[in-house]
Amino acid sequence: ICKQYFPYDITRFFDRYGHKIVSFLYPYIQITFHEYSGDGFDRGTAYVAIQRYLAANSSVTARRLKADPVKDTETLVLSMDDHEEITDEYQGIKVWWASSMTMPKTQSISFYPREDDKRFYTLSFHNKYRDLITKSYLSHVLAQGKSIAVKNRQRKLYTNNKKETWSRYGGRSTMWSHVVFEHPASFETLALEAKTKKDIMNDLITFSKAKDYYAKVGKAWKRGYLLHGPPGTGKSTMIAAMANLLQYDVYDLELTSVKDNTELRKLLIETSGKSIIVIEDIDCSLDLTGQRKNNKDKDVEAKDEKEAVKKAVENAGTDGSKVTLSGLLNFIDGLWSSCGGERVIVFTTNYLEKLDPALIRRGRMDKHIEMSYCSFEAFKVLAKNYLDVESHQLFTRIEELLGETDMTPADVAENLMPKSAEEDGESCLNCLISAMEDAKVAVAKAEEEKLKAEEKEKHKVEKKEEEMKQKAGEELAASKDVKENGALVI
Ligand SMILES: Nc1ncnc2c1ncn2[C@@H]1O[C@H](COP(=O)(O)OP(=O)(O)OP(=O)(O)O)[C@@H](O)[C@H]1O
Numbered sequence: 228i229c230k231q232y233f234p235y236d237i238t239r240f241f242d243r244y245g246h247k248i249v250s251f252l253y254p255y256i257q258i259t260f261h262e263y264s265g266d267g268f269d270r271g272t273a274y275v276a277i278q279r280y281l282a283a284n285s286s287v288t289a290r291r292l293k294a295d296p297v298k299d300t301e302t303l304v305l306s307m308d309d310h311e312e313i314t315d316e317y318q319g320i321k322v323w324w325a326s327s328m329t330m331p332k333t334q335s336i337s338f339y340p341r342e343d344d345k346r347f348y349t350l351s352f353h354n355k356y357r358d359l360i361t362k363s364y365l366s367h368v369l370a371q372g373k374s375i376a377v378k379n380r381q382r383k384l385y386t387n388n389k390k391e392t393w394s395r396y397g398g399r400s401t402m403w404s405h406v407v408f409e410h411p412a413s414f415e416t417l418a419l420e421a422k423t424k425k426d427i428m429n430d431l432i433t434f435s436k437a438k439d440y441y442a443k444v445g446k447a448w449k450r451g452y453l454l455h456g457p458p459g460t461g462k463s464t465m466i467a468a469m470a471n472l473l474q475y476d477v478y479d480l481e482l483t484s485v486k487d488n489t490e491l492r493k494l495l496i497e498t499s500g501k502s503i504i505v506i507e508d509i510d511c512s513l514d515l516t517g518q519r520k521n522n523k524d525k526d527v528e529a530k531d532e533k534e535a536v537k538k539a540v541e542n543a544g545t546d547g548s549k550v551t552l553s554g555l556l557n558f559i560d561g562l563w564s565s566c567g568g569e570r571v572i573v574f575t576t577n578y579l580e581k582l583d584p585a586l587i588r589r590g591r592m593d594k595h596i597e598m599s600y601c602s603f604e605a606f607k608v609l610a611k612n613y614l615d616v617e618s619h620q621l622f623t624r625i626e627e628l629l630g631e632t633d634m635t636p637a638d639v640a641e642n643l644m645p646k647s648a649e650e651d652g653e654s655c656l657n658c659l660i661s662a663m664e665d666a667k668v669a670v671a672k673a674e675e676e677k678l679k680a681e682e683k684e685k686h687k688v689e690k691k692e693e694e695m696k697q698k699a700g701e702e703l704a705a706s707k708d709v710k711e712n713g714a715l716v717i
């Protein structure tokens with residue numbers, strides 16, 4: 228009987244104590260990260276992040292590299308090839324990474340690559356660093372990998388679709404259509420005072436790095452900007468420059484094609500982190516009472532407030548409820564921001580004074596930036612961008628004229644652009660000067676005409692007053708006459 232049980236006992240013995248002996252002799256721990264795990268067809272996020280991390284670190288040390296095209300980018304990612312091994316160091320501790328692949332046991336043709344080759348990374352490290360590696364090193368690797376992936380990705384410009392085109396199941400692809408975002412604007416080429424520029428850049432960068440701070444103070448990780456100023460002063464260009472600086476996607480939200488608050492909320496929930504949500508010309512999308520303007524401007528005709536309210540109620544019955552100011556404010560204040568990820572919200576308007584104070588109070592829109600007419604400093608940026616000219620004797624005249632006329636950077640840029648191949652920098656500057664002189668004359672003329680019109684109006688009023696006085700005097704005299712005459716008659 229003893230003999231019969233012996234082999235089992237020894238197996239059990241080794242099962243129980245074997246790994247202890249092994250771990251005593253071989254004190255290393257291994258963790259594997261599979262490319263495909265579970266039932267999902269998507270590549271594991273950890274695997275992808277590790278791949279990026281190792282790619283950034285292994286291209287120097289590994290001898291055999293593998294090049295993979297990456298979805299949504301035009302770049303290739305170089306990573307260590309299968310069955311390669313590299314070492315990494317973290318706080319002075321050495322770890323080993325190996326990439327491996329298991330071959331399929333049976334020859335079969337399969338649709339999914341995961342059936343055929345199973346790739347995985349193995350991380351090995353000494354047992355005594357177990358805590359440090361599992362707690363801090365791994366999150367460091369994943370965070371680094373993710374940030375590399377974000378840097379390499381191709382960014383997108385999204386615009387919202389009409390509700391009718393959404394599929395039943397929603398999803399970003401049907402609510403938002405996108406194109407590749409490749410706007411060349413940058414803060415360097417933006418014509419703006421250096422101080423303002425620096426201020427905005429610092430603000431954005433601080434924001435993008437302040438995840439822990441926002442978590443600590445219990446605020447949603449978002450920042451609101453309000454850009455205001457006349458047309459052509461670079462509001463849209465600034466948004467593109469912001470997106471390029473932060474490497475964010477841009478969601479261009481067209482409020483007039485959003486039917487109601489529910490639709491708005493659904494759209495916003497589908498936006499991803501690391502994005503700028505833009506609502507251009509906010510004054511045209513929402514009116515002062517907080518009710519969205521009707522496309523056909525039915526409400527505008529309403530004479531008084533009561534009538535407007537009546538009309539709004541009527542419309543609510545016919546074309547559904549609307550996007551309201553409070554709906555918009557609710558979303559800004561954080562219903563959706565609990566979805567995580569950082570977002571910048573930018574509103575633009577040509578008329579700051581038209582906006583509802585509730586929309587622009589501090590805390591909601593953290594920064595108000597006035598985009599104004601071209602200053603001399605801004606002009607110098609444009610001259611450098613467009614003509615490669617940093618100083619010129621004509622600059623003094625230009626500075627003088629800029630102080631006297633309101634030229635938008637768009638106008639200045641337009642005049643600085645060479646119209647033909649023969650045109651050189653100086654003739655472009657002269658072209659700008661003559662445009663500004665013309666503008667100055669036009670403004671002076673307009674002012675003169677305005678003054679004349681005012682004078683005329685004043686004159687008219689005075690004449691009328693005189694006439695009325697005269698009439699009143701005559702009437703008074705007449706009534707006196709009547710009285711006196713009457714008295715005579717009696
Ligand atoms: N500050 C600026 N720096 C560099 N280029 C500018 C600037 N402002 C305007 N431009 C040029 O003028 C063009 C129009 O500017 P942009 O569309 O940014 O103006 P906007 O303020 O958004 O106007 P709108 O209020 O009409 O939307 C841009 O294509 C850009 O080339």
Ligand SMILES: [Mg+2]
Nearest residue numbers: 462463464507
């Ligand atoms: Mg614009």
